[in-house]
Amino acid sequence: MTTHAAPSTSSPEPGGGFVDPDVRVRLYETMVLCRTYEEAILREYHADKGPGFDIGKGLVPGEMHLSAGQEPVAAGVCAHLTEEDAVTATHRPHHLAIAHGMDLRRMTAEIFGRETGLGRGRGGHMHLFDPATHFSCSGIIAEGYPPALGQAFAFQRRGGGQVAVAVTGEGAANQGGFHESLNLAARWALPVVFVVEDNDWAISVPRSASTAVGSNADRAAAYGIPGDRVEDNDVEGVYDAARRAVARARAGEGPSLIEVHTLRLWGHFEGDAQGYRPELADVSAHDPIPRYEQTLRAGGHLADAAVARIKDAAKERVEDAITYAKNSPVPDPASATSYVFA
Amino acid sequence: MTIIDTPAAPAPRASHRLTTSKAMVEAIAQEMERDPSVFYLGEDVGAYGGIFSSTTGLLERFGPQRVIDTPISETAFIGLGIGAAVEGMRPIVELMFADFMGVCLDQIYNHMAKIHYESGGNVKVPMVLTTAVGGGYSDGAQHSQCLWGTFAHLPGMKVVVPSTPADAKGLMTSAIRDDNPVIYMFHKGVMGLPWMAKNARSTDDVPEGDYTVPIGKARVAREGSDVTVVTLSLSVHHALDVAESVAGEGIDVEVIDLRSLVPLDREAILTSVGKTGRLVVVDEDYCSFGLSGEVVATVADHDPRMLRVPVQRVAVPDVPIPYAHALEYAVLPRQDRIEKAVRTAVAG
Numbered sequence: 152m153t154t155h156a157a158p159s160t161s162s163p164e165p166g167g168g169f170v171d172p173d174v175r176v177r178l179y180e181t182m183v184l185c186r187t188y189e190e191a192i193l194r195e196y197h198a199d200k201g202p203g204f205d206i207g208k209g210l211v212p213g214e215m216h217l218s219a220g221q222e223p224v225a226a227g228v229c230a231h232l233t234e235e236d237a238v239t240a241t242h243r244p245h246h247l248a249i250a251h252g253m254d255l256r257r258m259t260a261e262i263f264g265r266e267t268g269l270g271r272g273r274g275g276h277m278h279l280f281d282p283a284t285h286f287s288c289s290g291i292i293a294e295g296y297p298p299a300l301g302q303a304f305a306f307q308r309r310g311g312g313q314v315a316v317a318v319t320g321e322g323a324a325n326q327g328g329f330h331e332s333l334n335l336a337a338r339w340a341l342p343v344v345f346v347v348e349d350n351d352w353a354i355s356v357p358r359s360a361s362t363a364v365g366s367n368a369d370r371a372a373a374y375g376i377p378g379d380r381v382e383d384n385d386v387e388g389v390y391d392a393a394r395r396a397v398a399r400a401r402a403g404e405g406p407s408l409i410e411v412h413t414l415r416l417w418g419h420f421e422g423d424a425q426g427y428r429p430e431l432a433d434v435s436a437h438d439p440i441p442r443y444e445q446t447l448r449a450g451g452h453l454a455d456a457a458v459a460r461i462k463d464a465a466k467e468r469v470e471d472a473i474t475y476a477k478n479s480p481v482p483d484p485a486s487a488t489s490y491v492f493a
Numbered sequence: 494m495t496i497i498d499t500p501a502a503p504a505p506r507a508s509h510r511l512t513t514s515k516a517m518v519e520a521i522a523q524e525m526e527r528d529p530s531v532f533y534l535g536e537d538v539g540a541y542g543g544i545f546s547s548t549t550g551l552l553e554r555f556g557p558q559r560v561i562d563t564p565i566s567e568t569a570f571i572g573l574g575i576g577a578a579v580e581g582m583r584p585i586v587e588l589m590f591a592d593f594m595g596v597c598l599d600q601i602y603n604h605m606a607k608i609h610y611e612s613g614g615n616v617k618v619p620m621v622l623t624t625a626v627g628g629g630y631s632d633g634a635q636h637s638q639c640l641w642g643t644f645a646h647l648p649g650m651k652v653v654v655p656s657t658p659a660d661a662k663g664l665m666t667s668a669i670r671d672d673n674p675v676i677y678m679f680h681k682g683v684m685g686l687p688w689m690a691k692n693a694r695s696t697d698d699v700p701e702g703d704y705t706v707p708i709g710k711a712r713v714a715r716e717g718s719d720v721t722v723v724t725l726s727l728s729v730h731h732a733l734d735v736a737e738s739v740a741g742e743g744i745d746v747e748v749i750d751l752r753s754l755v756p757l758d759r760e761a762i763l764t765s766v767g768k769t770g771r772l773v774v775v776d777e778d779y780c781s782f783g784l785s786g787e788v789v790a791t792v793a794d795h796d797p798r799m800l801r802v803p804v805q806r807v808a809v810p811d812v813p814i815p816y817a818h819a820l821e822y823a824v825l826p827r828q829d830r831i832e833k834a835v836r837t838a839v840a841g
Contacts, residue, residue: 237580271613280612287579287608287616294599297572304573305580315576328599331569338564490614491648493672 170387172452178230178386179447180461182222182440185246187465188255189217191473192245192262196421204422210263210477213275218246220384220416223439224348225250227381227389228316228409231397237285237302237315239295241348242277244288247318253281255472265479272482273490285315293319293326296345300332303341307403314400318346321410322353324367333374333408340405344396345371347408350415355427371408381411384439414439508698512685514546516658516699520665521548521585523703525555528583531669532559534570535587535623544589545625545681567597571622575605578620583669588624591640591678605674606649620675621668622650627680627727627777629825630689634813637821639726642776642783644676645754651675651708652754656683656729658697660752663706671708680777682727692730709753711761717747720838721765723788724775725751728826732775735832744839754784759791763799766792770801771838775826780808802841805834 170178192211199209206213218225221243229250232238240247248258253269261268262276269281277290285302289295299317306313323329324347336343347367351358364370371378377399381388389411396407414437418425425431447453511519525531533548539562542549552560563570567588574586588594594601601622608616628637645652651673655661661679668675685695714729715736722732729750736746747765751758766772772792774785785806792799807826815821 237576269613269615270611273613274611278607278611280608280616282612282615285580289604291599291603294568294572294604297569297600298576298579298604299572300569301573301576301578301582301584302580303576305577305582308582327596328568328572331564331566332572335564335566335569335573490610490612492651493609493614493617493619 181226220414223386240288259472263476267479293323293328296332321349342400637814709756711758717745720771
C-alpha cells in the first residue's frame with residue numbers, strides 16, 4: 152500500500168501536453184454546461200423575488216448557493232467517473248451533480264420544488280439524492296464525507312472497482328468529520344477520493360483567518376495518504392490529479408486527497424453583497440471558462456463553430472430542464488408527511 | 494371437491510432460557526447467517542464482545558470482515574454505516590453509550606434519519622443503531638442517560654427499547670429486516686450482565702429459531718384493572734415488582750411495556766387507560782418535554798375524560814444523573830417512587 156505523504160505539487164501548465172485533445176474539449180464542454188445551468192438558475196431565482204429581495208418568494212425559494220467559478224473541479228474530477236461511482240457534494244452541489252451525469256430535468260424539478268423532482272420537492276437544492284448516479288449532498292459542512300466512506304466500504308466489499316468521491320470546501324477542513332473520515336478511510340484503505348474546493352471564503356471568513364495550514368495537501372500527510380494541491384483553478388491540473396487518485400482507489404490502494412484552489416465567482420448565496428471581499432472588482436477577470444476557452448483556441452483545439460455548437464447545446468439542455476420543471480406539478484400539501492418512513 | 498378448513502393449531506414453540514444480551518446476540522447471529530449484507534460495526538465489538546455483551550462470540554463466528562472494531566470516531570463510523578446502507582448493505586452500528594450521541598448527532602438526525610424523506614422515498618437507509626442506555630450503577634452524568642425521548646422526537650428513525658430477553662431477540666430481528674433506520678436501545682440493567690445488579694427477569698424464555706416482534710406494538714406485561722402503568726425498559730421490571738407487592742392489598746396494576754417509541758402504540762395506551770381510568774407513567778428519561786408528556790398527551794388528545802384522577806409521572810427530575818449512590822437513587826424511577834405514585838393514583 153502506498154502511504155507516501157506527497158508534497159504539494161504544482162500542476163502542469165494548461166496546454167502542457169498532458170491531456171488528450173478530445174478530453175480537453177470535453178472538459179470545456181462540461182464546464183460550459185455547468186455554467187449555463189447556473190446562469191439560468193440565477194435568472195429564474197431572481198425573476199420573482201421582488202419588490203426588494205424576499206428570500207422565501209418565487210418559483211425557486213430559499214437559500215441558493217451557485218457554483219460559478221468552481222466548474223474546473225467538477226469537470227476535472229468527474230471526467231474519470233462513471234455513474235457506478237459515488238459522489239457526495241456540499242451545499243453548493245450543482246456543478247458536481249451535472250458533471251457526474253445527473254438527469255437535468257429531475258434535478259431542476261427538485262430545485263423548483265416539484266413532484267417530479269429527485270426528492271419529490273422534499274429536498275431542495277442542497278439535498279439532491281440520485282440513486283442512478285450514486286449522488287448525494289449535504290448542507291452540513293464536512294458531514295458529507297462520512298457517508299462516502301460507507302459507499303466506498305460497500306464498493307470495497309463488492310470488489311467491482313467502484314470509487315466514492317467526497318467533496319467539501321476548505322472551510323470543512325477544520326471540522327471533526329473531515330479528519331475522522333480521512334483517518335478511517337486511510338486505515339481501512341477505502342476507495343475514496345477526498346476533494347477540497349478551496350474557494351478562499353467560508354461565507355465571509357477568509358481561509359487565512361481560519362487555519363495556520365497553508366495547504367490541505369499537508370493535512371493528508373497527517374493520515375499517511377497522498378495529498379495534491381492544484382493551483383490556479385486549472386482544470387487540466389485537476390484532471391491529472393484526479394486521474395492518479397481515482398486509479399489508486401480503483402486499484403484498492405486506498406484514499407487520496409486533492410485540494411483545488413478554485414474561485415467563488417459569485418456570492419456565498421444569492422443576495423450576498425460580498426462587502427467583505429476586497430478583491431471583488433477583480434474576480435471576474437479570473438473566470439476559468441473564458442480563460443480555458445482561450446487556451447484551447449490558441450492550441451487549435453477549438454474554433455468558433457465548435458464553441459457556438461457547445462454553448463447552444465448546453466443552452467438547449469438547460470432550458471429544456473427548466474421548462475420541464477416549470478410545467479411539473481407542485482406536490483400535494485396533503486402529502487407533506489409522506490416518505491418519512493419506507 | 495370439498496375443502497375442509499382445518500387450520501393446524503400452532504405448534505408449541507421451542508424455547509430456551511437466555512439472558513437479554515444473549516438473546517440479542519442470537520438474533521444478530523441468525524440474521525448474519527441468513528443475510529450476507531448484515532455486519533456489525535462499533536467500538537470494542539470484536540474481541541471484547543461489546544462492553545455490555547451485545548456482540549459476545551460474534552467475532553469468533555463471523556470473523557473480522559463482518560464484526561468490525563472501529564476507532565473512537567463515531568461521526569466517521571456512523572456515517573460509514575449510512576453510506577453502506579444507502580448502497581444496499583444492512584449495517585448494525587453500535588454507539589457504545591447513548592450519552593455519546595453528542596459527538597455524532599449530525600450523522601444520526603440530519604443524515605441517517607432524513608435521507609429517505611429528502612429523497613422522496615428514492616433512497617432507503619436500512620440500518621440499525623444499537624446503543625446502551627440507563628443508570629443505576631453510579632456511572633455519573635455522562636454515562637447513565639436514557640435519552641430515548643430525544644431520539645424519538647427527531648423524525649425519520651424508528652426507536653425500539655426491549656425490556657425482556659424474548660423482545661430483545663424479536664425486536665432485533667425486526668430492526669435488521671426493516672428498511673428504515675432503527676435505534677435499538679438496550680438498558681444495561683436488563684442485559685443480565687454478571688458484573689452489574691440484575692433484575693430477576695433478565696434471564697427468561699426465548700423462542701428458538703426465527704423470531705420477530707413487530708415494531709410499534711406495545712405489550713401488556715401484566716393485566717390489571719385498577720391503574721395503568723405505562724413504561725418501558727428496566728422500569729418495566731420495577732413496575733412489575735410494585736404490582737406484585739401491592740397485589741396482596743387488592744390493588745390490581747396493569748403494566749404496559751411500550752417496547753417501541755417510534756411508532757408509538759397509542760392504541761394500547763388508550764385501551765388500558767380506558768379500562769382503568771388511572772394513569773401512571775414511569776420513564777427513566779428526563780421528565781420535561783419527553784416521553785411521559787407524550788403519553789399523557791395521547792390520552793388528553795383522545796378524551797381527557799378517560800382519566801378519573803390526575804396523572805402521575807415518575808421520571809428523572811430535570812437534573813443531570815448524579816454520581817453518589819444515594820443521590821442517583823433519589824432521581825431514578827425506582828420501586829419506592831413508583832409505588833407511591835400507584836397508591837396516590839388509586840386513592841384518588
